[in-house]
Amino acid sequence: MEQSDTIALAPAAQVLAQRAPGPVVVEVEAARPLSPAERLWNVAALRKLLLLSLLLALWQVYAVTLDKPLLFPTLDDTLAALWNGILHGELLGRVGHSLRTLVTGYAIGATLAALLAVAAYSTRFGNDLMEILTATFNPLPPIALLPVSLIWFGLGQASIVFVLVHAVLWPMALNAHTGFTGITPTIRMVGRNYGLTGWRFAWRILFPAAFPQLLTGLKIGWAFGWRSLIAAELVYGVSSGSGGIGWFIYENKNQLETASVFAGLLTIILIGLAVENLLFAGIERRTVLRWGMKH
């Protein structure tokens, strides 16, 4: 991950302080837990908080210099609008609404992606199918799906979920496929040795062995889910009264409530950061990093 030329080693000082002459003590020394300070430094979130503050400061400075509040509001205006939106407005409700839709579409998309990638991995037909489908549908903008989704799902949530699935399915499937096909033959043979086939093989061998790529797919899918959700809420039948964060942004944009627009966007960013740093980083720490599959 960092300083790729040398593997991170602990400072010598600690070792020197605990010098012990005999081999018995050496054996004890051979494996001991890290100090709390070292663990803290490993918490990337703390370091990133600093970086994030820097970005926010940059925003504020640029916005103040630009002085076009209707186009690009300052950070404090945005925060005020955010606060306002949370206290008096419906921002949280909107976010909740969007999150529910997003999670639904995301879950369906991820499942389909897994199915497709496993099929592509297991059979030549599946492979051809996946390549055709991805090449065909992946470049299509959501607008292209409007007619069929209207026919199949009508107005409202179901159509938006459909668009979401379209947004997240293909990149996830592509990443899963790369992950699967990149597994070393030895690991695959080990799995086969235990008589694992079909779904058991996929679940026990393919998924963990391709976990870094799966995670990347999930990350990309998450981000594109948001993007598409917001776009979809604008294009698709939002019924009055309902509507998520995308609609919140659109409405405020049309009323030139720019600070509120940015408050909406900031909300998405904050959710994104939380998901990235709490969920995904946590998963990474517990999986690929611990397994030595990410360096």
Add this chain to the structure above:
Amino acid sequence: MEQSDTIALAPAAQVLAQRAPGPVVVEVEAARPLSPAERLWNVAALRKLLLLSLLLALWQVYAVTLDKPLLFPTLDDTLAALWNGILHGELLGRVGHSLRTLVTGYAIGATLAALLAVAAYSTRFGNDLMEILTATFNPLPPIALLPVSLIWFGLGQASIVFVLVHAVLWPMALNAHTGFTGITPTIRMVGRNYGLTGWRFAWRILFPAAFPQLLTGLKIGWAFGWRSLIAAELVYGVSSGSGGIGWFIYENKNQLETASVFAGLLTIILIGLAVENLLFAGIERRTVLRWGMKH
């Protein structure tokens, strides 16, 4: 890639036909080129053509059954519109225009992604930066970029390229990062052994070693480039007289020329298939497949 339990071996018949008693002939037999028929069967494009025809037939049947040409035109109407668009209309010009924009944004995005991912790989700061930037900007819809892009680039191509870069940069960077961090320590040490550092190291070791993931990033970026290009052309519009395929779709949509809309989409699909099967598949054949990095 397929039939994961056994590695593909040639049929026995051929070997039997050439039986030879002595070890000398055996030595000759030990390595001989494949027959033309076998090579042909390995051309996935042929198999896929069949699958594609099937999909198209499905479209035609569904459209005819549905019988709602305004919503979902039949394949032959679409093909007629496509033909018409090519012969009399400006379809090809539009496509050319879009392709130029796309390639520009794509190239810039890919370059930035490579820079970001290498920085993330090499330094802890770069890593934090990349994680923050991706988590922050990746979920943002293009609409969020409209104000800044207008301030920085004004109306027209430059702004659209900016949106494109935003669309392709993050997934490519994420994939490159996964690729880099997944390289086995041994390969990295080998690169270091020759004194390779910085960009030489990235170019000679990181890029080829992470090639499968880079390719996936390029594929995803390509698709998302299209999606965003079309969306952007609707929002940003066009300067007088120009306009790409997105605008073509928008115009025809407004004129309820649904067949032409689908002709536009079909064009994108055809380009996508060509790129996938000629460009990307060709690259794969010459690289990751030949190198045994994709199974």
Add this chain to the structure above:
Amino acid sequence: EVKEVRFAKQYGLSYLPLIVMEQQKLVEKHAKAAGLGQLKASYATLGSGAAMNDALLSGSIDYASGGVAPMLTIWGKSRGEVRGVAALDTIPIYLNSVNPSVKGVKDLSDKDKIALPAVKVSIQAVLLQMAAAKAFGANEYDRLDRLTVSMKHPDAMAAILSGRSEVTGHLASPPFMFQELKDKRVRTVVNSYDVLGGPHTFDLVWATKKFHDENPKTYRAVLAALDEAVAYIGKNKRAAAELYLKASGSKEPISEVYEILSRQPVHYTTTPLKVSAFADFMNRTGSLKEKPKGWKDLFFPEIHGKKGS
């Protein structure tokens, strides 16, 4: 005075005056006449009123054009720093329905979803509120809002004509409303001219006070060009239709375009009509914070001589 003046129009027939200006180089002509020399005029096409306002605020364009709603919004938000230049046309908005049991506003029920370009914020949504206020009383103006869904015009038209979706109504503008009416099932339930008591402006042009103040000659030349374009359309409908088809590359038959141009309710004029009525209503419902002191408050003085409202 600037060397180049940048316009932005949107897609559709209602921007015909700008198309005529572009095709016939009217701005260049009037600029030369005003002694401004070689003034360059460029025209971009944008996708929405919101993009229009962004472009204007960022200084990417000098003249924005679009519906009444985005113009009023930016007028209110900028506290008069942005004002109307002139109107482009008066065009009605129809509420078309395919539900045979709906004959008036009061017949609309939960089964009738009404498509409009954007719920709450579009001029169509405002119009529906006006119709509701008229039918049910001023306080009940938002009674029909829950029936509305956001859809782009072509999608909405396809939806109601296909008869497959729950959308039965469409608050349409030309050419969609006329195309819809060709279908026998479609009836007009609400006509905006009835709601407002007469023709009203549909699209207009607006600009910043800064541009207006710093480029008085250019501004006047542009206004003159606009007037000429409008007059040209009034006199040469067929030629204007041809210009439109040439400029837009549309495949519609010329007869259709000509027919729309000649229709009774469609009229091209620079005189703003009933804009203040919209503004007052929007102010009452809270979607416009500022209240204009009359229509002249919304426009630059050069147009004040017309019989606007």
Add this chain to the structure above:
Amino acid sequence: MASSKGTSAEAPLLEVRGVTLQYTTREQRVTATWRVDFDAWAGERLVLLGPSGCGKSTLLKAVGGYLKPVEGEVQFRGKQVHGPGPDRGMVFQEFDQLLPWKTVKQNVAFALQEGRGVPRREAEEQALHFIAKVKLSRFADAYPHTLSGGMKQRVAIARCLATRPELILMDEPFAALDALTRQQMQDELLELWQESPFAMLFVTHSIDEAVRLGHRVILLSPHPGRVKEVLALDGKGELGPVQSGAELQERIHRSLFETACDYSI
């Protein structure tokens, strides 16, 4: 104990009949082994010896069911082999054969759970037992990437032995081990075999090891691999039934060295 001379009345456990194995790459077809014939009887320990690249690993993979012969066939318990299975446990030559997402203990337990249907708790107990046998108890909770090369191979050995397959396929399992550990592993292997004899196909480059472990030694010729000679030993690490000690060593050595042809063009 099963006969080591292949004269038992029953059929052999494993029959390899005229097996030719080829790799088809994009440009070429490489023949790895050429019409290899041999049998393995239940409880028999067979050693494969041959020069580098002669197709030993490929042959093992064919017996394991990972590769299909282009000619000939592999029969296990009288049935043609169609795919891999836990009845033929394999220790691969590569260091990356441990599942990186499982600890040492989990790697072994997983093999028992999946391959043999042993319940989780019991699998873990047995796993620890076999991990102790390969002297890695202290590393039971370590992930594979923190192990040395030799340690990884020992885990793979423990994993394979724990599942008690009828036929064990081992591809240079002790190559990365020091002399002492190697000897200990050999002892463990023989001890387990004493407890309940299994058939074994063992690839090694050490003639000492071959003599120590094998009932019979199959000598393969260089690329493509063919069976050159089959030598019978006594299976107790002592002299074979026919040869004297020094003579046997000498014979293997000579056989391997004389067939060696120079690959360089």
Add this chain to the structure above:
Amino acid sequence: MASSKGTSAEAPLLEVRGVTLQYTTREQRVTATWRVDFDAWAGERLVLLGPSGCGKSTLLKAVGGYLKPVEGEVQFRGKQVHGPGPDRGMVFQEFDQLLPWKTVKQNVAFALQEGRGVPRREAEEQALHFIAKVKLSRFADAYPHTLSGGMKQRVAIARCLATRPELILMDEPFAALDALTRQQMQDELLELWQESPFAMLFVTHSIDEAVRLGHRVILLSPHPGRVKEVLALDGKGELGPVQSGAELQERIHRSLFETACDYSI
């Protein structure tokens, strides 16, 4: 030929001084070697012997500059080692050390071009020369994934030797080779050394090989690795200056076997 007794007036080429090496994983810190001291003189062939997991590979990586000691220091030509470099060519223990995107020839040529700045044409010529030495001329254009384990290791050996480093670090390079090939490789190595002597740090588990190749043998104790004994040999594959043949073998053997403690709990 340089002195093999370390009594030369100049400073040693490599000085390893009290080097402690640790791995810091998420939960633990593992000490791989503990205050290891030794020197290597220009032209001296040193052999590292020690039980599995005692830190031989780790030590080699520290000398190569891939790991930083937590205590003590590694000096190469009088300067502290800060990172890897082509002056210390390394053959790793793993089979995945070849660049998979390059053919056998390209792998060797790449090392020459990048590590030594040899122009492309010349690099390819030299590459073919060294590939012939490891008997792989027929596979010069093969990609690594089509090679057997032993073949891969031979390519890595060719690649390392071709760059003619001042110090060669070899981590069980011959472990996957059959007896004959192994002997041939040893001969090639010694022959190259005769042409222009290089210093070498060679990890092996074969005592025969140690005796054959080493001027001195460093015996390491088990986990964490410490220097247990340093034995001087004559460097000609014969007796050491002090010991008689059988005695030496015996001594190494005893030394390794007695320090072995049971890891199991």
